[in-house]
Amino acid sequence: MKIFGKNKIATQVLTTEPSKNSGSMATKQVRYEALVKALHGDLYRYAYWLTHEKQVAEDLVQETFLRAWRALDSLKDEKAAKSWLITILRRENARRFERKRFDMSEYEEASIMDTQSTTTEQVIENQWLRDKIAQLPAEYSEPLVLQVLGGYNGEDIANMLNLNKNTVMTRLFRARNQLKDALEKEPKKVRLLHE
Amino acid sequence: MNNHTSDSDMPKINNPTNKMDDLQYRRSIYADPTSQDDDVIAAQNADPAKKQLAKELYLFDEKLKQAMKIPVPDDLCNKLLLRQTLASHQQEKRKSRVHLALAASVAIIAGLVVNYLQFSNSYTNLGDYALAHVYYEQNDFYNDDDNRVSLTSLNKKMSTFNGSFSESLGELISADYCRFDDMKSLHLVFQGLTDTVTVFIVPKEEHLAFTNKFSDDKLQGESLGFKQANIIVVADKNESLDMWQYNINKKITWSI
Numbered sequence: 001m002k003i004f005g006k007n008k009i010a011t012q013v014l015t016t017e018p019s020k021n022s023g024s025m026a027t028k029q030v031r032y033e034a035l036v037k038a039l040h041g042d043l044y045r046y047a048y049w050l051t052h053e054k055q056v057a058e059d060l061v062q063e064t065f066l067r068a069w070r071a072l073d074s075l076k077d078e079k080a081a082k083s084w085l086i087t088i089l090r091r092e093n094a095r096r097f098e099r100k101r102f103d104m105s106e107y108e109e110a111s112i113m114d115t116q117s118t119t120t121e122q123v124i125e126n127q128w129l130r131d132k133i134a135q136l137p138a139e140y141s142e143p144l145v146l147q148v149l150g151g152y153n154g155e156d157i158a159n160m161l162n163l164n165k166n167t168v169m170t171r172l173f174r175a176r177n178q179l180k181d182a183l184e185k186e187p188k189k190v191r192l193l194h195e
Numbered sequence: 196m197n198n199h200t201s202d203s204d205m206p207k208i209n210n211p212t213n214k215m216d217d218l219q220y221r222r223s224i225y226a227d228p229t230s231q232d233d234d235v236i237a238a239q240n241a242d243p244a245k246k247q248l249a250k251e252l253y254l255f256d257e258k259l260k261q262a263m264k265i266p267v268p269d270d271l272c273n274k275l276l277l278r279q280t281l282a283s284h285q286q287e288k289r290k291s292r293v294h295l296a297l298a299a300s301v302a303i304i305a306g307l308v309v310n311y312l313q314f315s316n317s318y319t320n321l322g323d324y325a326l327a328h329v330y331y332e333q334n335d336f337y338n339d340d341d342n343r344v345s346l347t348s349l350n351k352k353m354s355t356f357n358g359s360f361s362e363s364l365g366e367l368i369s370a371d372y373c374r375f376d377d378m379k380s381l382h383l384v385f386q387g388l389t390d391t392v393t394v395f396i397v398p399k400e401e402h403l404a405f406t407n408k409f410s411d412d413k414l415q416g417e418s419l420g421f422k423q424a425n426i427i428v429v430a431d432k433n434e435s436l437d438m439w440q441y442n443i444n445k446k447i448t449w450s451i
Contacts, residue, residue, distance in 0.1 A: 006440065019273070032279060033276060036272060036275045036276055036279075037272060040267070040271055040272050040275055041267040041271075044267045044268070045263060045265055045267065047265060048265055049263065052224055054268075058268060058274075061271065061275070062275060062278055065275045065278075065279065066278060066279065066282055069279050069282065069283070109295050116264060122261075125258065125262075125391075126258075126261055126262045127262075129258060129259060129262035130262050130263075130265070131259075133262060133263065144259070146265060147227070148256055148259050148260050148263060149260060149263045149264070154226070154227060154229070169222075169227070170222075170226070171225040172225070172226040172227065173221075173225040173226040176225045176226075176228075176252065176255070177225055179255075179259070180225075180255065183255075
């Protein structure tokens with residue numbers, strides 16, 4: 001009987017079916033740790049592309065996970081965890097702007113460049129692309145990051161950003177269009193620098 | 196914008212009936228290079244250039260993905276776990292502080308209640324209380340105690356009750372105010388035949404029922420109701436309470 005009971009808890013943690021009694025502290029802890037381990041990277045990257053600053057992104061992720069911990073019982077479907085966290089993170093970011101309205105002006109983008117000494121072609125290209133992605137208007141880069149990095153489709157993104165799907169698709173089109181434009185104008189210059 | 200729209204310059208393989216024109220297709224595939232929409236698939240099948248563009252964009256997306264995958268700080272995961280642990284620890288601490296405060300309040304209230312029950316009206320009549328009081332203090336006084344209290348100092352104390360004794364009732368060992376069921380009373384201890392005799396002068400109060408005679412297996416008592424106060428005599432069974440009553444009656448005078 002006891003073993004049976006334990007098994008039940010174990011499967012509950014793994015599958016996390018909408019549990020009747022997810023209040024158990026230990027279960028909550030396990031869920032939380034699983035969530036952090038699985039999703040902190042995605043969240044951090046998303047935060048980074050939202051804020052363009054590593055430290056701010058880190059703080060944002062920390063705030064997000066703290067809030068997530070407090071509200072963990074309200075997360076019923078583990079599959080929705082990532083978008084749930086992204087929603088929290090976006091809200092936190094908005095709050096950050098309410099607190100302190102500073103604008104992300106051009107010179108901040110300089111910090112996006114890692115000064116790496118091992119300059120393989122790939123690294124150069126990544127850096128160049130990062131720079132270009134960072135230069136996109138936020139309303140273009142955000143859905144693009146969600147699509148490319150997050151793997152969400154247009155409808156998901158529309159839900160997350162509270163936009164209609166057509167708007168999202170248009171922004172995605174413009175985002176890629178601008179990046180392709182930039183790529184086709186500049187790569188020779190970039191390549192020349194490193195030959 | 197124009198320099199990469201070369202697909203529109205490519206020879207069209209066929210169909211003017213194709214539902215998707217170049218611009219539409221480009222918009223769709225730029226918005227989602229992995230699109231599996233029927234229209235998009237049909238357009239790709241009809242036009243290799245469109246298929247090529249899709250492939251190109253798909254590869255571009257791969258590059259974007261690589262670029263977007265900025266390195267995640269190694270310690271971030273641990274930091275997150277640590278911060279949560281600290282936060283919930285503090286929450287626990289706050290909770291336990293609340294619990295402590297609650298427990299303290301309960302303890303205080305319990306103490307007050309016990310106090311109230313014990314020292315207030317738990318005795319319903321004079322007799323029971325008088326007996327309890329005598330038992331409680333029985334070790335404080337001995338019949339052969341050398342201590343004596345003069346009539347003068349007794350009468351000084353009696354003045355609180357507006358009474359006085361014309362002469363001494365006997366050998367007075369002790370005369371002190373005390374709390375008699377929370378009433379300020381005078382507690383007299385006399386030398387008796389075999390053991391001390393206790394006399395209480397108690398203000399008249401309603402909450403203790405007046406009991407004329409009372410006793411248990413060791414002690415006996417009698418109360419005298421005067422207009423100003425009750426006088427209670429408690430002694431062992433060898434003592435003649437009638438005698439004491441008689442003496443008190445004879446020797447006490449009330450000033451009002």
